[in-house]
Amino acid sequence: MxxxxxxxxxxxxxxxxxxxxxxxxxxxxxxxxxxxxxxxxxxxxxxxxxxSAWQQGSVGEHGVTLTSRDFFQNQTITRLDVSGTADPANPAPNYPAPGEVLLSPRLADLAGKYPSHELADRFAGKVIGTLDENHLKFPEQLVAVVGHPPGTVDAEAAEISGFGAxxxxxxxxxxxxxxxxxxxxxxxxxxxxxxxxxxxxxxxxxxxxxxxxxxxxxxxxxxxxxxxxxxxxxxxxxxxxxxxxxxxxxxxxxxxxxxxxxxxxxxxxxxxxxxxxxxxxxxxxxxxxxxxxxxxxxxxAAMSHVPKRPKAWRLLALVAAGAFFLFGLWTAEETGGLGFLLAALAAVLLSASIVGPWLTGMLGSLFASMWRKPSMLLAGRRLRSDPKAAYRSVSGIVLAVFVGSMALTLLPSFETFAGGGRSFKDPVLYLDVPTAGAVEQEQRIKDQLASSGTAATVVRAENVILEDPDGNIAVGLVLSCQDAAAVTRFGVGDCAGPPAVWTAAGQPLPSAGLKVQSTPPSGVDDPQTQEIVLPDGVPVRQMGEQDPEVDGSVIIDPALVPAFTEHGETTLAVKPANEADREKVRTALATALPGERFNSRELRLYEQQTMLGDLKRITAIGLGLTALLAGASAAITAASSVVDRRRTFSALIAAGTPVRMLGRALRTEAALPAMVATIGAGVAGTAVAAGIFTLFGDYPVVISGWILAPVVIGMVVAVLASSSSGPMLRRISAERISDE
Structure with missing residues (x-):
């Protein structure tokens, strides 16, 4: 056979x-x-x-594609201003002719649902159809492709818009x-x-x-x-x-x-x-x-001899896994490759199965020598005599606790990234443009707002760097105190008095030797800047209470410096008069400056919250699956441990040992190693998460009380899983000892 x-x-x-x-x-x-x-x-x-590769800004022999982002009802819109034809090398749809527009299905539905001055007017032209889902990143993506005559789309801006896509x-x-x-x-x-x-x-x-x-x-x-x-x-x-x-x-x-x-x-x-x-x-x-x-x-094997107890050399596995993990982190940070880091993560998980039996054996020896309660003695002797089998019942739970501790360390830390939005108030929409054309673009915005009957405050602020005599620098804006109070989060307070330099409270500046330098526009290959030395004795005033995010910034009154008309970067900030006109203002801005991306605090927060929501969702799914697998393996292992010791339990029951006492001993077998192993797994998971978090920047790790939840849940699951041995014990108690 x-x-x-x-x-x-x-x-x-x-x-x-x-x-x-x-x-x-x-x-x-x-x-x-x-x-x-x-x-x-x-x-x-x-x-x-x-x-979605065709949605990136590009300049080619076939045509020009300028990509920008817009925002509507807490959803982002990808806008493409195109001229010419699509690149045959990309899976792009046929570009619309000048004056025509293609919309994604979801965006077309929204454009028909809301008033035209809130959304549809942003895409001036005749809608000739909708995009196929095979041209969208995901079915719900909001995309607008707006056709323009040849030569009217800024090729330089289009090429820049393709960077970082x-x-x-x-x-x-x-x-x-x-x-x-x-x-x-x-x-x-x-x-x-x-x-x-x-x-x-x-x-x-x-x-x-x-x-x-x-x-x-x-x-x-x-x-x-x-x-x-x-x-x-x-x-x-x-x-x-x-x-x-x-x-x-x-x-x-x-x-x-x-x-x-x-x-x-x-x-x-x-x-x-x-x-x-x-x-x-x-x-x-x-x-x-x-x-x-x-x-x-x-x-x-036939006589079921007691296996050898694990040796202390197993602790070296932790040292080796830790060193490998540090090497994986270094490799990921230096090269961007994740292969060694993932292998090191697997090594950390496997090291638990090497060290766990030794810790279980030591724990069993400790409890067997200190306690005299029958169920505790039975559990301690079991842990000491066969620590490998005893640890096997909680090994899956240890992995689940490790994963949970990692997740509950990373997620609160990632949430610290949320925030920002520059120095402007929440309702403000802002755009960075070269200073040379800022005045013209500001006027176009004002004209469009006036023609659409939309009330809004428009402010032009030059971006500068202020340097004191000691070489210390601070980022600043050139704008009046009244404009700063209207559109920024700076606590300027009372604007009475002569033109001055405003600095954050507790960060004094000298009144002499101050230099102001323009900030070069982003994406310029050969930036040129202007530098102006402020006169001695310039008034320096400190701001009051303000958002900590804008500490370290300064405001310079325009009267103290001439306008940067040739070089540098200027921010155009627009604040709607009321929340109800917010979408109308966005439509006016998109009409006045098509293809430009107006940023806002809500847009940045939306992107951050979307990523955090994705992480929370996938983490919850992963933890749920891990806990389910761990609980199932623990329950099966608990039942198999009873089957493996069928003869021993039959003899104990025949000698008069209550089944209830044996059940308590089995639960203790699960609880003791689970208590130590899950605590160790929680500490290891937190340490590994802190290491991985360093790959995302130099930010402090947030430790919350929730990291204790996986440890507590792990111990509870271990005890509950051990209850699966109860039916098997009762079945053994009903059988004759001669059957074994």
Missing amino acids: NPVQLALRVLRVDSRSRLSALLTAAGVAVATALVLFLATLPNATDARMER VDTSDFLLKFMSGVGIVLLAIPSMVLVASAARLTAARRERRLAALRLAGATPGQVIGVVTAETAVAAVVGTVVGLLLSWPLRYLGVVIPWGGGTWLLSDFTPSPITVVLIGLLIPTLVVVAAVLGLRRVVRAPLG
């Missing part, structure tokens, strides 16, 4: 082996479906970028998908291992009997390989099939402001083949590696 026939025969006649095989197949199916779905995310982001959220999603594969694949493998351990003791005795009967090590390995491969292959096939409907769930999960197309989550054939071969291979290899005791010492 060959190994495959023998494995199939065992599965037919042994109900416990069938249950173990079914659970193993289920675990493999879950792992395969999740890993395959996560592996398609980088391809999905690439597909998005390819579809790579969406950082796409990079972040690729990074998160890599982290997700590591963080979800390992708990899935733990679930598979827990299912395979359900009949580990019986399998060891069966295989040991085969070895003692004359079977060679190769034959024993062949039997286990065949038995495991049946479950692994079936589970892999089911997982590959499950990944197909899983795509329908993936497309409705928003990211970067919109959902996905179904085709985005179509994996490549190479990815399917690699995952279809890799996962069952790993499962089979793990099962074969677990046969070392049977192959080397079949008599010891």
